[in-house]
Amino acid sequence: MKTIITYGTFDLFHFGHVRLFKRLRALGDKLIVAVSTDEFNALKGKAAFFSYLQRAEIVEACKYVDMVVPETHWQQKAKDICKHDISIFGMGDDWQGEFDELSILCDVVYLSRTGEISSTEIKNSLAAKMPNHDINKVQK
Template sequence: MPESKPIRIWVDGCFDTMHYGHSNALRQAKEMGAYLVVGVHSDEEILKNKGPTVLKNKERYDAVRACKWVDEVVEDAPYLTSLEYLDKYNCDFCVHGDDVTTMSDGTDCYSVVKQAGRYKECKRTIGVSTTDLVKRMLMRKINPEGTRAECDHEYIQDKLEKFNDNKLPKDGDKVVYVDGSFDMFHAGHAEYLKQAKELGDFLIVGIQGDDLVRQIESTYPILNQEERALSVLACRYADAIILDSPHQLTDEFISKHNISIVVGADQSIINRTKAETKIIPNQDIGSKSIIARILADFEIYQERNRKKGEKAILEAEMLAKEKASLQ
């Protein structure tokens, strides 16, 4: 009896401000088969159908490539998902969240693959979206001293367990340690972790608690610690994480985790530990620059979010009608 070929899956999207909701969708999609191909739309296609992006082409392409569940990235994928692209990349079916995504004229982006019976759904991650993150950043301008509302910890804890591979270093592994806030995790963070991982065999990433981030940055993080941890765990270069990582890295801490080298972004790391250190400068893109982009075009993004709200209502109505027709 001939062996069945590995199932190949197609997922596409904008993946703007790549967040843990995107990663969770890719995780769920990968569980449906063996090989995950992800198509990422261009800035031009997104502007035409949805509005301006926060991150540009290469920043979004690189962020998706860094996700550990992704096997291949297709750049400049069409906004309307086509059978031609599924066939071109030898994909058996397409996966999307249980919401409706529409073209500029209001038609369903996945109508063609749905009609062909080559469409499956995964559960949308509650409490996070690019629109939500933009809203959080806009609120910084209105109320810089404001605080984030508490998330659903039970829901997030479930996702942490699903994201965590529970890896442990093997005997003889050179353990590398790096810490930070990793707020608004982006391609620059991924490149930073990649370079850190290249210094050894096993990379532990310390996630600073919200209070410590406020002390260091003099402001609150956009995402809380648990949300930030999810984004780090989704990165292919991170082997393990430590929550509420300390600012001062004591000999006891270094010994407990068998750390051989500590990585920092600047000279300040030397004052935080007596262990061997390595400086890897911050990459081109940073969380602060992403926030600055939003705040620089405050009115544009306010209008974008208003239109997104109207579109969300329309999409919910379309979804309700579609489900009613299937009953």
């Protein structure tokens, strides 16, 4: 059985995320998605619109995803690969070369991003349409 893993915040879930999951899942038998926790995002200087629990629920509902796990720190990737018997570690090509050291544990692939969509672009577009609102603040 080939198991694939990927990592991300997956805020403002969109068709680019679905296409990434579909392409990753096609590489094997099981797809695990590690969703960044709110605390980890804060350490990275990021704020998600949706909470970790909401983002995990949204990602888990995608038919290509078999399991969601929390991403709590940068160093957990090697441990996750061993713990879940991962065959393929996959990320978008905006991370090209950043995780090559994991290739001693499994295959590492970087997939091209879906054009014309990103969570950042959505946030920027919403901010332009709603100049009096700070959409980058986390809603509780």
